[in-house]
Amino acid sequence: MKLSEKKRLQIVTAAESLFASQGVEATSMDQVSSLAEVSKRTVYNHFATKAELFQAVLEAMFAKVDQGKQFQFTSDCSIESQLMEIAAQEVELLTSPAFLKIAKVAFMQMLQDANLANSLNGQSVGCLRFFEQFLSDAVKAEVLTVDDVSLAAKQFVYQLKSLLFYPLLYGISSKDETQC
Incomplete structure (x- = not known):
């Protein structure tokens, strides 16, 4: 797995955890980047908006x-x-x-x-x-x-x-x- 793919997976996994525990609206991109252990810039490089991130989280969850x-x-x-x-x-x-x-x-x-x-x-x-x-x-x-x-x-x-x-x-x- 490429480093970029690994970071994307870290971001989606962190967002899934945060969205499940506190909801999408209450979750900030700063919190996602912190839990994913990536920079906020990296989060935005993969997902321009929280809505895009949310969609990726739903897709990842459905895949499981x-x-x-x-x-x-x-x-x-x-x-x-x-x-x-x-x-x-x-x-x-x-x-x-x-x-x-x-x-x-x-x-x-x-x-x-x-x-x-x-x-x-x-x-x-x-x-x-x-x-x-x-x-x-x-x-x-x-x-x-x-x-x-x-x-x-x-x-x-x-x-x-x-x-x-x-x-x-x-x-x-x-x-x-x-x-x-």
């Missing part, structure tokens, strides 16, 4: 998250067992420390920046990467009857989020208490 495999509907297994397997994988994602850390950092910033909320809302994460196609294939195979596949996919994930993810994110419960 295991989103699991993408399922394809098959008529060889019951729809119930396939949906349970997808749900179990989604629960693993939603309750993972890495995903919860991303959510904490992103949620705090979304309250400050509506554009971020819009850009993150357009991303497909976890089973939403494939679930609409899965449901469409199950409907075509006449195993499910679904009028609005997009809505059904979101409802599936949102139910898991409301029962498991949000209580963990907000500190209302622990992972042990949320397991089904």
